Each structure stands twice: as C-alpha cells, then as structure tokens.
Amino acid sequence: MKTVTIQDIANVANVSKSTVSRVLNGTAGVHPDKRKAILAATHKFGFQPNVVARSLANGRSLTIGVLTQNIGSPFYDAISQGVIAGLQDSTYSPIFMDGQWERTSEISAIKALIGRRVDGLLLIGGALSGNDISRICKDLPTIVIARQVPSRKLPCVFVDNVDGGYIATKYLIENGHRKIAFIQGLPQHQDAIDRFAGFCRAFKESGIQLDRRLVLDGDFTAIKAECSVNRLCESRLKFTAIFAANDASAFGARLALYRRNIGVPDEVSIVGFDDQMESAFLTPPLTTVRQPAQEMGNLASRALFDLLNGKPFKSQLLKGCLQIRESVARLKTRSNHRD
Amino acid sequence: MKTVTIQDIANVANVSKSTVSRVLNGTAGVHPDKRKAILAATHKFGFQPNVVARSLANGRSLTIGVLTQNIGSPFYDAISQGVIAGLQDSTYSPIFMDGQWERTSEISAIKALIGRRVDGLLLIGGALSGNDISRICKDLPTIVIARQVPSRKLPCVFVDNVDGGYIATKYLIENGHRKIAFIQGLPQHQDAIDRFAGFCRAFKESGIQLDRRLVLDGDFTAIKAECSVNRLCESRLKFTAIFAANDASAFGARLALYRRNIGVPDEVSIVGFDDQMESAFLTPPLTTVRQPAQEMGNLASRALFDLLNGKPFKSQLLKGCLQIRESVARLKTRSNHRD
DNA sequence: AGCGTTTCTGAAACCGGTTTCAACCTGCAA
DNA sequence: TTGCAGGTTGAAACCGGTTTCAGAAACGCT
Numbered sequence A, B: 001m002k003t004v005t006i007q008d009i010a011n012v013a014n015v016s017k018s019t020v021s022r023v024l025n026g027t028a029g030v031h032p033d034k035r036k037a038i039l040a041a042t043h044k045f046g047f048q049p050n051v052v053a054r055s056l057a058n059g060r061s062l063t064i065g066v067l068t069q070n071i072g073s074p075f076y077d078a079i080s081q082g083v084i085a086g087l088q089d090s091t092y093s094p095i096f097m098d099g100q101w102e103r104t105s106e107i108s109a110i111k112a113l114i115g116r117r118v119d120g121l122l123l124i125g126g127a128l129s130g131n132d133i134s135r136i137c138k139d140l141p142t143i144v145i146a147r148q149v150p151s152r153k154l155p156c157v158f159v160d161n162v163d164g165g166y167i168a169t170k171y172l173i174e175n176g177h178r179k180i181a182f183i184q185g186l187p188q189h190q191d192a193i194d195r196f197a198g199f200c201r202a203f204k205e206s207g208i209q210l211d212r213r214l215v216l217d218g219d220f221t222a223i224k225a226e227c228s229v230n231r232l233c234e235s236r237l238k239f240t241a242i243f244a245a246n247d248a249s250a251f252g253a254r255l256a257l258y259r260r261n262i263g264v265p266d267e268v269s270i271v272g273f274d275d276q277m278e279s280a281f282l283t284p285p286l287t288t289v290r291q292p293a294q295e296m297g298n299l300a301s302r303a304l305f306d307l308l309n310g311k312p313f314k315s316q317l318l319k320g321c322l323q324i325r326e327s328v329a330r331l332k333t334r335s336n337h338r339d
Numbered sequence C: 001a002g003c004g005t006t007t008c009t010g011a012a013a014c015c016g017g018t019t020t021c022a023a024c025c026t027g028c029a030a
Numbered sequence D: 001t002t003g004c005a006g007g008t009t010g011a012a013a014c015c016g017g018t019t020t021c022a023g024a025a026a027c028g029c030t
Helices: A006-013 A017-025 A032-045 A051-058 A074-087 A103-115 A130-137 A161-174 A190-206 A222-235 A247-259 A277-281 A293-308 B006-013 B017-025 B032-045 B051-058 B074-087 B103-115 B130-137 B161-174 B190-206 B222-235 B247-259 B277-281 B293-308
Strands: A063-068 A093-098 A120-124 A142-145 A156-159 A180-183 A241-244 A269-274 A287-290 A316-318 A321-323 B063-068 B093-098 B120-124 B142-145 B156-159 B180-183 B241-244 B269-274 B287-290 B316-318 B321-323
Touching: A006 A017, A006 A032, A017 A032, A051 B051, A063 A074, A063 A103, A074 A093, A074 A120, A074 A293, A074 B074, A074 B093, A093 A103, A093 B074, A093 B093, A103 A120, A103 A130, A120 A293, A130 A142, A142 A293, A156 A161, A156 A293, A161 A180, A161 A190, A161 A241, A161 A269, A161 A287, A161 A321, A180 A190, A180 A222, A180 A247, A222 A247, A222 B277, A241 A247, A247 A269, A247 A277, A247 B277, A277 B222, A277 B247, A293 A316, B006 B017, B006 B032, B017 B032, B063 B074, B063 B103, B074 B093, B074 B120, B074 B293, B093 B103, B103 B120, B103 B130, B120 B293, B130 B142, B142 B293, B156 B161, B156 B293, B161 B180, B161 B190, B161 B241, B161 B269, B161 B287, B161 B321, B180 B190, B180 B222, B180 B247, B222 B247, B241 B247, B247 B269, B247 B277, B293 B316
Parallel strands: A063 A093, A063 A120, A120 A142, A142 A156, A156 A316, A180 A241, A241 A269, A269 A287, B063 B093, B063 B120, B120 B142, B142 B156, B156 B316, B180 B241, B241 B269, B269 B287
Antiparallel strands: A287 A321, B287 B321
C-alpha cells in the first residue's frame, strides 16, 4: 500500500523522473508521445505530487502563515474567513496559529510558522510592536491586518477607527443628541483608543462639552457593557444616546435598557461599531459603523499573493461607513429624556 | 543571509549532523560535552529546524488538515476556533481548506490536503457520503465533526439534533403551546432534517396534531426566516410559538414580530437552536438549544491526536441542552393569542 | 552530406533533515 | 590480556521531488 511517487510514474511511462517533473510543472518541452504516456500514468494512479518534497526542493512551501487571535470575536472570525476565501483558488494554503493577543505567545507562534517555512505571513491584530515584527519576520513577506503598525516598511490593511468613531458620533450629534455615553473597548487595544479619539474629535469639532462621567468601562463584551449601562442608569445621569465601541457592547447596552423598559430609539439611541451579521436583526435593527472584515481578509491575502510575486504593495486604509438603521432617533427638542 | 541548517550547527559544534539530530530529538545518548556544545550553537544561531525537511525525512508532516465549510456561520466558526485551540499546545498545526458544502469541491480540497501529507483529517460538516470519505481518506486518521456519518469505521463528534429538536418542542408544549410554527433549515442539511424530526416526534408523543401549514421555509438565515414569518402573519393562521432551526432564524423571526408589534414572549414565544453568543442578548434573551460548538472542535482535535498515537476513538454523541431564558412564556389557558 | 543550432532527455546533485549501519570506544568480567 | 556488551559516533542512504548539466537527437541550412 505504498503511496505512488514520481519515480513510479517514470517507470510506467518509461522515462526518467526528471521528465515527469517537467511535464507536471510545464518547465520544459517534452515530446508529445512521452507527455501523453506520463499524463496517462499520472491519471491512472491518481498521482498527487508530494507537496512536502516539492517544498523542500524548491524552497517554496506554498503555505502562508496566519497569526490569529482566538478571542471569539465575530470580527476576527470574519477576517479569517476572508483569508481562507482569498487563498482558495490559489495554490497557497493558510496555516493558522493562535497568538492569544499576548506578545510572547505571538512571538512563539510566528517562530513556529517560520519553522514551517511559510512563504508569507498574515498577522491579524495582535500586540506585537513594529520592531518586534520586523525583527522576527526579517525578509518574509508580511501583511498586517486590522491594525496599523507605525513602520514604513510594513504593509497594513486596516480601517480608520478614528474616522469611524467620528462619523458615528457626528451622526448622533446631528440628530440632536448632546448627552452621549461612550462604552469603551479594551483599554490596551489601539482600536478602542482610536474609536474613542474619534468620539472626542466629533465633540470638540461641534463645540460640545464632553461629560467624562458618560465614558463607561468596557472590554468589547456584551456582558460588561450591560453592567456599565446598568450602573449608568442607576447613577441618574442624563443621557439620550449611547455609542458602543463594538456591536457586542451595543447588544449589552440594548439589553440593559430593555430590562429597565427604556425604549430604543424613542428614549435612548444606540450606535454600534462592526456591523456584525446579527446587528441587522437586533430590535430595533442597529445603526452601526460597518467594518468590511471579510473583505479585509480577502484583500490582504490577495495582496500577499502579489507581494510574493514581486509586485509591491502599500498599506491600504479602508474607511468604515455608517449603516443607518433604526436604533437612532432624532432628539425631540425641548423635551430631553429622563430630565 | 542563508538560513542556518543542521549542518552549520554540526560544523560549529565539531560533530556530525547525525549527532545534532540526535540531541535535538533525544533519539540517542550523546556525550554531555558535545550535547552542551550543540545546544550552545543551536541557541546562538537561533536555529529553527526546517519542518519541511523533517517531514519529508520521517514521513510525518505534523500538520492536520481541516475541511471547513465557509458558510459564515458562527456555529462553524466556533468549531474552527475550538480546533485551533485544541491543537495549540501540541506540535501539530491545522491547515484549512474550504469545501463550500459542495461535494466536488470538498473532494478536491481533501485531495489537496492529502497532497500536503497531513497526518490526519478533521472534516467539519459537509456533503460527502461515508463512502466518499472512506474512499478518499483511505487509511488516514479522520474524524468527522458536527454530523454523523453512517459508517461503522468513521469516528464522529456530533450533537443529537433529533433530541435537540425534541426537547425544544417539548418545552414549548409543556408551556401550553399547541400551535407551534417551525422554521426549517436548508432542506439538504441533515441537521435541519433531524431537528424537524425531533419537532415531529414531540408532537406525536404528545398526541397533538401537527399543522403542516405552520412548517415554514427556511435556509438557516435570518432574512429568510423574517420573510417566512411575515408571510405566516399575513396568512392569519393562528400560532403562539415559533421554533427556529437555528438562532439566526430565530433572530429573523423576532424582527418580523417586532415589526408587527407582536410581543415576545407575551404573544408569541420563540425557541432557537445553537446558542450563539448574541442570543443571550437578544431582547428578550433567547431560549435556545445549546450546541457546544467550540467544545466539539476541541474534543475532536484532541481525539485525532489520540488516534495518531494509536489509541482508539469511538464516535461521541453529545446532547444539546436547553438554555432557558426569557423568550418563552407559559400560554395563558383559554385565551389563545390571535384568535 | 556536413554542420551548427535548437530541442529533448536522463544522470546526478541538491534541498535539510532522519535513520541505518558499522566502527569505535569504553568498562568490566574471565 | 583478551573477549564482549553497551554506549557514542560519523558516513552514507534515504525521503520525493526540482534543477543543473551535458550528451543525444532532431532540425534547418548550405
């Protein structure tokens, strides 16, 4: 029950294995008769070239390493899906390692990928500095997804979180809201920091005073957001809208309001960030900043593909766009809710 | 800028590469002095053995192939995450290929994985028959996840969908519901068929007549479910509860009711299937059959690991359990809704 | 026919490890 | 001192492909 090798094909077709290799890869012309015999034998035995041997011989493994962050977020899942889809029709396959959003863990994951001689690297999010990355990845083609690494050499595919936070907040302000609560993301995540920066920018630009007491703790989970909004309600502070740093947090906020019988959007408006699948089916459907997660994964994997073929690629800044649905209402003038 | 090989280490340590290999793998005793020199050189150069070469030499690639179905479902994503997590601390890495839930596509994906000489295979869902699988995978250790393949030889890790459908329906019946609508899944999916079977069984067992007109089209998406429930409402058929074949469909159903101002659970109760993350934050929180998706991926990857080490593994049937939350109300006797 | 050029082709080296095998070195018992 | 078992070691074969190189064959031309 031996697996069939290129030599077996060569024997059957009465040629040398060099010739078999040549027709399989089309690297040189071969006499039509021999080519036919080889193809016939290949087909007859269902011969599958050993990718491992091939990789060793020509130095290209046809695999690309993907560093994921196993944080169970639909956003990161969608990126991974996009990567898989983007590579689907190429000869490359993705191999995944989890970095757990933790520096040392990420470093060893990348080392493992390099040990497997991946031809390129896709880094999704993570905690590594630009220096870390250039030091470890050396000359390996690498693309960073879903965050911007401040280094001239590293191509990134990411969305402008500051802008996203800005347009969401501005939309609320344009609808008459002034007392807007913000549910933060994880403090150490750049995404979270940027979205908050956008939030602040919209306030400053509108000349509205930002009430620090309305900036709530959050960690990107629904449960934490629910707690924070609960606390906010108990504080009796006035607020007419909530901007959540991601959709999960918006879900948590919405549930907290539901529990207290506070109507959305009649009494309180909500805006999220991500536009995950379920958001369009929240009651009411959630107005949120759409991040093209799957497209990012797709784009990045194709870009890496280009990079491998010597074409240059420069960082790509995507803009999130506001998906206007039904969770935001124009604030009725002169009748501020919960006065 | 050559990468450093085992031969380089051997030269520096003044030994043969055989000896280096031996200390790296601990396959034989080596004089402490040499061992120390080798280790020192290894460390000094940051030597990472070439996994590709190693694989070719000893026939084990230390990778396991994962056939996913890129259907953007949180359920399947969670399984993949579980697989990655389960393999994280082993020397194995997962390599992913998408089968698109389409027979020929799945076959070529598996062939590609075999060409990469994966040591084992994890098949998540899919459309392949048991014969297909045993024919293609031959003697390759294989575990099927999230469905049962009726073949004695193939180990599967899956949940009992019939039972899940049964307990969900029974719960509704116990709460006094008789006119229960069912939102189907994709007709060709065994999961969908099984859940419906469970639905029917609960009816039969309770001696209640099942109204075929309340069995609605569905395809596991929220949007389709929303349409179906809309149509149902327009039909003016009486119903007091909805059992959706998955949570996404439950979301769609909930939105349709919201649009018509039909209260959940006061007027209509809803039960879902999956228990995806967002379900606990629906308004009201969704009562649903929990499928341990991530655990399944985790369990399967570890089981495959055992299989690779010669330990036997037999199929594992997991039971879904009902997560009782707030989307089901006891039907008030003698006041059937929407009469 | 003779010659140069181009196209095919197979032998052998190579990729970077592991593993077999035989030689070598101990130490210990006879 | 010799014999032998057991532990170390390096040379070489091997895994299954690709690629270089040089020779052979086919071709076109004068």
